[in-house]
Amino acid sequence: MLQLNRPESVALSPGLNLYAIQTDRVKTARLTVYTVMRADKRLSPRMSLLSRVFGRGTERYPRRSLLNRRLDDLYGTILDVGNSLYGDNHVLSFTVEPLDDAFLPRIDRDMDLLGGSLDVISQIMLHPLRDPDGCLCRDAVEKEKRARCDDIIDKRTRPDAYASDRIRALLYGDEPAGTYLLGEPD
Secondary structure, eight states: OOOOOOOEEEEEETTEEEEEOOOSSOSBOOEEEEEEEEOOTTHHHHHHHHHHHHTTOBSSSOSHHHHHHHHHHTTSOEEEEEEEEETTEEEEEEEEEOBOGGGSOGGGTTSOHHHHHHHHHHHHHHSBOBOTTSSBOHHHHHHHHHHHHHHHHHHHTSHHHHHHHHHHHHHHTTSGGGOOTTOOOO
16 A cells, blocks of 8 residues: 655745655645635736736846757756636646656756755746736736637647636636636627
């Protein structure tokens, strides 16, 4: 029978908790930062769009290609920015999965892949790409809006995906759990 280690929990500040699980069963570390807010039919689709804008670039890595190059330099660290609906909560997640330093060649064991991965997440969350006036890069926002509209239309042509969203809307109506994270094209 597989026995899992119990997570250790540390309250870093009000509303900010760290959960850690130590294991020797995998060759990667995984760090996820979750932001949780109540789902809202107007705000949640905008936050969902914002998460995609964050992934387009940062102050230090102004193009997605530079961000990807940094992840490659960190031995192919995986980066994922996700959106999920859990009950009445909209959860944005920022995840990095670097290789455990113990599995690096000896010459690279001092690279601190986890520290480099933390830097990437902090860049995405705290230093997104901005225009000179301080607003999020308008070009990136417009491109993501167009891509989001395409996603919405595409989802409506796939019966399995559309049915799932439609059932959620019928079951929950105007409750937060009935929120459609992609929003509507308008």
